[in-house]
Amino acid sequence: MLRLYSSLTKFSIVIFLLLAGLAGYLMSFSFESKFDWLHLLSFIGGLYFLSSGSLTLNQVQEWRKDFRMLRTKSRPIPSGKIKPTTAGLFAFSYLLVGTHLLFGVSQLSGILGLMTIFLYNGLYVYWWKPKWIFAAIPGALAGALPVTIGYAANSSQIFSVNSIYLFLLLFFWQAPHFWILAIKFCQDYEQGGFPVLPSILGIKKTIYHIGIWILLYLGTALVSPLFTQVSWFFLVLLIPLSLKVLHDFRLFLKSNGTQRMRSFYLWLIFSLLIFLYTPVLNQWFF
Numbered sequence: 001m002l003r004l005y006s007s008l009t010k011f012s013i014v015i016f017l018l019l020a021g022l023a024g025y026l027m028s029f030s031f032e033s034k035f036d037w038l039h040l041l042s043f044i045g046g047l048y049f050l051s052s053g054s055l056t057l058n059q060v061q062e063w064r065k066d067f068r069m070l071r072t073k074s075r076p077i078p079s080g081k082i083k084p085t086t087a088g089l090f091a092f093s094y095l096l097v098g099t100h101l102l103f104g105v106s107q108l109s110g111i112l113g114l115m116t117i118f119l120y121n122g123l124y125v126y127w128w129k130p131k132w133i134f135a136a137i138p139g140a141l142a143g144a145l146p147v148t149i150g151y152a153a154n155s156s157q158i159f160s161v162n163s164i165y166l167f168l169l170l171f172f173w174q175a176p177h178f179w180i181l182a183i184k185f186c187q188d189y190e191q192g193g194f195p196v197l198p199s200i201l202g203i204k205k206t207i208y209h210i211g212i213w214i215l216l217y218l219g220t221a222l223v224s225p226l227f228t229q230v231s232w233f234f235l236v237l238l239i240p241l242s243l244k245v246l247h248d249f250r251l252f253l254k255s256n257g258t259q260r261m262r263s264f265y266l267w268l269i270f271s272l273l274i275f276l277y278t279p280v281l282n283q284w285f286f
Contacts, residue, residue, distance in 0.1 A: 008059065008076045008087060009052040009094075016269075017146045020170060021047045023276040024150025027162055027283065033154075043105045043153045047146060050098030050113050054120055057091035060084050061125050065192040071185050072192075108152040116145045130193065133200045136178040144170035147276070165224060166276060172217035173272050176210040180265050183207075183257045203257045214249055214268075218242045221275045234278040241271045 005011075025043055029035070059066065059077055067078035076082040095117065103110030119142035128135035144167050151163045182189060182196040183203055189196040197206040221238055248264035 004076055004081060008056050008082065008090075010055040010059075011052075013055060014048060014051045017051045018044060018047055019273065020276065021146040021150035023280050024147040024163070024166055025153050026150075026280045027166060028151040028154040028157075030154065039105060039153070042101050043109070043150065046098050046101030046105055046109070046113070047149060048098070049094045050102060050116070051146070053091045053094030053096075053098055054117055056087055056094065057121050058125060060088045060091060061121065062192075065194070069185075069188040069192040071188045102149065105153045106156075108156055108158065109149050112145055112149045112152055112158075116142050116149070119145070131195070133195050133197050136175040136182075136197075139178075140171045140174035143174045144168075146170075161226075162279075165220070165279075168220045169217065169272065169275055172213055172220055173268065176213045176217065177265070177268055179206055179210050179213075180261060180268075184261060207253050207257055211249060211253065214245065218245060221271075224275070224279065234282055237274055237278055241267075241274055245271050 022044070025040065059075060063075070063077035063084055066072035066075050073079065077084055077087055099110055099113050099117075102113045120139070124135065124139045124142060128138050147166045147170050148158050148163060151166065152158050155163075157163065179197055183198045183206060186196065186198045186203075190199050197209065201209075221242065224234070224238070245264075245267050248260050248267055251260040252264045
């Protein structure tokens with residue numbers, strides 16, 4: 001039952017979104033204010049229910065296409081373990097609880113939560129993803145908003161340099177992250193009817209686009225001293241991590257996507273967490 005629940009809500013992705021949101025929350029916290037554990041737990045709960053509900057709703061929306069793909073046909077709905085109606089009711093109940101909690105944290109967090117649902121379960125699922133090979137780019141707007149939802153929990157200044165820096169990191173990171181998976185599961189996406197970059201433009205051009213967005217992602221991290229107050233500790237981690245990501249990308253490029261895929265993918269995830277949390281640690285402890 002626990003495995004079924006985890007699969008339906010895409011628990012591993014939810015945990016990642018919670019970590020991103022928590023980075024925004026901690027970054028915007030004012031040390032002049034008293035720390036409120038209930039406020040933090042309400043935010044975590046709100047983002048958890050919102051993310052879980054949104055990802056479950058996505059499976060309800062796409063279960064017929066999931067059934068045609070080898071990678072996803074064993075998911076709870078296409079495999080027949082859960083009925084679409086049941087999963088839909090579950091998703092909407094989670095979305096209601098999540099938005100209610102986020103509005104309790106701050107009105108702006110609640111509004112951004114609703115905007116995330118609209119972008120992801122609305123525009124991305126019904127318009128961008130099934131019709132556009134570059135859907136990962138506008139889709140990254142929804143994927144990057146959790147960190148801004150966290151920032152808005154403590155501050156209305158979501159267009160401050162700190163908030164923009166965190167958002168841009170997540171935004172630039174997501175397209176290459178998705179396109180690596182699109183290369184690996186290219187045939188699956190074709191069977192599901194999704195026009196992904198590798199199947200339309202080919203692997204070589206897809207890797208070219210990955211490279212562009214990797215440079216934007218790492219470039220944002222490298223100019224972070226212009227956005228945030230960072231110590232030498234951040235720079236010690238920033239430079240070698242950036243070089244490692246570039247090194248794995250170079251090998252991935254030379255092999256035309258046949259080598260270092262897993263290493264490149266994992267280091268991309270690891271680097272993002274470091275880039276998000278080192279400024280937070282710097283603000284709290286240095």
